[in-house]
Amino acid sequence: MHASPKQLLVVLSSAIGVACGSDVTFPEDGSGGRGVGGEDDGQGGSMTQVSSTSGFPPPSSFETEVCFAWPQGEGAGGAGGTGGTGGTGGTGEAPPCPPRGEALDYVSKDEQVCGNERITTEGAFANGECCYTMSAECGVGRPFLDADGRTRTAAPTRSRQWTTDTGGPDVSDLSEAERRSLAGRWRRDAFLEHASIASFGRFALELLAVGAPADLVEEAHRAALDEVDHARRCFDLARAYGDTVDAGSMDFGGAVPVSSKLPDIARRAVLEGCVGETLAAVLASEQAEAATDVAVLRTLQRIAIDEGRHAELAWRAVAWMLEVGGEPVREAVGEAFHAALATELDVSERSAPIRAHGVLSMTEERRVLKQARQQIIAPLAAGLMGLPASAASAATAQA
Numbered sequence: 001m002h003a004s005p006k007q008l009l010v011v012l013s014s015a016i017g018v019a020c021g022s023d024v025t026f027p028e029d030g031s032g033g034r035g036v037g038g039e040d041d042g043q044g045g046s047m048t049q050v051s052s053t054s055g056f057p058p059p060s061s062f063e064t065e066v067c068f069a070w071p072q073g074e075g076a077g078g079a080g081g082t083g084g085t086g087g088t089g090g091t092g093e094a095p096p097c098p099p100r101g102e103a104l105d106y107v108s109k110d111e112q113v114c115g116n117e118r119i120t121t122e123g124a125f126a127n128g129e130c131c132y133t134m135s136a137e138c139g140v141g142r143p144f145l146d147a148d149g150r151t152r153t154a155a156p157t158r159s160r161q162w163t164t165d166t167g168g169p170d171v172s173d174l175s176e177a178e179r180r181s182l183a184g185r186w187r188r189d190a191f192l193e194h195a196s197i198a199s200f201g202r203f204a205l206e207l208l209a210v211g212a213p214a215d216l217v218e219e220a221h222r223a224a225l226d227e228v229d230h231a232r233r234c235f236d237l238a239r240a241y242g243d244t245v246d247a248g249s250m251d252f253g254g255a256v257p258v259s260s261k262l263p264d265i266a267r268r269a270v271l272e273g274c275v276g277e278t279l280a281a282v283l284a285s286e287q288a289e290a291a292t293d294v295a296v297l298r299t300l301q302r303i304a305i306d307e308g309r310h311a312e313l314a315w316r317a318v319a320w321m322l323e324v325g326g327e328p329v330r331e332a333v334g335e336a337f338h339a340a341l342a343t344e345l346d347v348s349e350r351s352a353p354i355r356a357h358g359v360l361s362m363t364e365e366r367r368v369l370k371q372a373r374q375q376i377i378a379p380l381a382a383g384l385m386g387l388p389a390s391a392a393s394a395a396t397a398q399a
Ligand SMILES: [Fe+2]
Pocket: 141, 193, 196, 226, 227, 230, 303, 307
């Protein structure tokens, strides 16, 4: 059982004591209002620039390690796999690894799950492979934002600390490309779930800093434990699809800023929780609808339920902050919702859907997230601010 978007709206509405209809319009990508339930814009066209789904919050960035066999046979193109060719043992028989700017050409497209990947280090040669750090931005959920508002994730490692090898998916019907794509997707999600642990750790401290009631503090800690479970499950799935990367150390830059300013905390709770986790809950729920593989289905259902509860915590926390924080909080919350609902991001097309394993098409994902913004987040935001649903646009635009 997992919550549908409508059920989630009901749960969240009652959690913050707001009655929600769904006749709301609000700005789409800064270009004026649009009716609710807007059609997907059919984008029959080609792949160059498909508007992504994710909208807001800003896509989480994550880093991972990618390797390809080196040197390669004469044909260009996507590498993959392992398999040593030349010079292990140290003597440099292999030619130097390709420079950073060219390395992405050798990384299999199936490993580029966001479509905006870039290589951020020079290559290191070992055991017949060239390895690089690859970064990308995509995904919804609760990111961990550093002092500069940038998302952070753990460094990748080869040592196994988060995987457990419990019940994997059935990979027998998958092509090599599909398997690799699924490994990349679950690896990305695993790193983002892992970062959410830190996000809740800080949120719990900030709730303490501003004298929040016990139930909010308690739930923030419980949510961090949920994220530990999500990270483990995602690393397990990634490994079952053939991935070899695990979570290593997380660089906090020496200090984690813990704010005691209600407007700042409320703003982040809106972006990370009310928006990020509401979208994550709805997306996981839709993915679970599509999935038929039992291991994937179980994980998506778990995540959908937990993210719905985390979203509820965020909405309740923001409601409490509005109650005690007065006008400065109200202004910060209004701005944050406005930014969240008016922003849309573009990414290039990704690999094909694999519905049995919970991967939707770009078009489906876009529709799901768009509707969640229009039919859940916007009316709840208006209700939270004490404004009529029909004024959601103006409400979120104020300030
Ligand atoms: Fe999560």
